Amino acid sequence: MIRVAIDASSAATGGGISYLRHILPRLAQHDMLEVGPILARVERPLVAAAIPPELHIIPASGRLAARSRAWHEVVKSERIDVVFAPTEISFCRYEMPLVLTLRNSAIFDESLHRDYRRHERVRFRIQQALTRISARHASSHIAVSAYARDAATSFLGIEPERIHIVRHGGPTENDHYRPRLPRPVRRLLVVSSLYRWKNVDRLLRCLRQVRGEWSLDIVGDMPEKRYGREVNRLIDSMRSRVTFHGYLTGRSLEEMYQRADCLIWPSYGETFGHPLLEAHAHGLPLLVARACSNEEIAGSSPAYYFDPFDELEIITVLQKAIGAVLPCGPLPRKYDWDACATHTGDILTKAAQARR
Numbered sequence: 416m417i418r419v420a421i422d423a424s425s426a427a428t429g430g431g432i433s434y435l436r437h438i439l440p441r442l443a444q445h446d447m448l449e450v451g452p453i454l455a456r457v458e459r460p461l462v463a464a465a466i467p468p469e470l471h472i473i474p475a476s477g478r479l480a481a482r483s484r485a486w487h488e489v490v491k492s493e494r495i496d497v498v499f500a501p502t503e504i505s506f507c508r509y510e511m512p513l514v515l516t517l518r519n520s521a522i523f524d525e526s527l528h529r530d531y532r533r534h535e536r537v538r539f540r541i542q543q544a545l546t547r548i549s550a551r552h553a554s555s556h557i558a559v560s561a562y563a564r565d566a567a568t569s570f571l572g573i574e575p576e577r578i579h580i581v582r583h584g585g586p587t588e589n590d591h592y593r594p595r596l597p598r599p600v601r602r603l604l605v606v607s608s609l610y611r612w613k614n615v616d617r618l619l620r621c622l623r624q625v626r627g628e629w630s631l632d633i634v635g636d637m638p639e640k641r642y643g644r645e646v647n648r649l650i651d652s653m654r655s656r657v658t659f660h661g662y663l664t665g666r667s668l669e670e671m672y673q674r675a676d677c678l679i680w681p682s683y684g685e686t687f688g689h690p691l692l693e694a695h696a697h698g699l700p701l702l703v704a705r706a707c708s709n710e711e712i713a714g715s716s717p718a719y720y721f722d723p724f725d726e727l728e729i730i731t732v733l734q735k736a737i738g739a740v741l742p743c744g745p746l747p748r749k750y751d752w753d754a755c756a757t758h759t760g761d762i763l764t765k766a767a768q769a770r771r
Contacts, residue, residue: 584752
């Protein structure tokens, strides 16, 4: 058996938590793996809820927790064969192989920083520095999309053969998603952590100019305070039509998909968009930004693609969609969490065996 330690100290919001919730229990069932200690920020309720309670958890105080003596003593005493970081950052050097997942587009694509103030870009500079250090220590990498692989290759100078594309999974029959018949688009839905590159402010400004009967529900958290204030001001000015519901999971999130007529995805900074798959599983038509990994993940399923920076085009697409019965086309491939975990486990096994 291959003993795996997991450094999840950088997983804190959004897709990072979803990834943990789906991948950890499946890795624990891999024939060749024994999942050992997990370094995680369990003071955050969403992180704690994503980790199976039977696994050995080491509380992390932040992104640099992997440098602590306590973590290294645990890794050494439990005779770990390989360390897996489900984010780009594990800021230390291990005696055993390190495998990193490349999934944060804001680190690799500097064009996403352009709408931030100069002092706000410091956070990205720190993340980029930590990612470069981590990449030098890693034996191999997992990219969640071809877009993530190409962006990371360009930014980090990693040899392509060291990067394995392992796309995330999507909803299954066990998730109780119930597709329904198409209906006229009246109720729009956005599901996303509201970082600036999610482009929700531009969407709201465009919706102000769209005629007809429509409403918008926004589901997600607001990790950026200044941007959150900007979005909240726009929501307040459109209170009769726009509702912000905060972060939802489980049955509450499923009900939002069931009530919606269409998902709109204006983001121009994604390595993998889970809500695209969730909405598609509900039979929702998609309006999607033509950017980053969106076309790779969604394929021909969206009713419309649009330029995320062209407000006139966004308004035109929205105006065409309101009141229309739009198609929900096929996805370009099957997205399966079991296959994702199996492939990830095989990569971890090969990294450990290569060292031996």
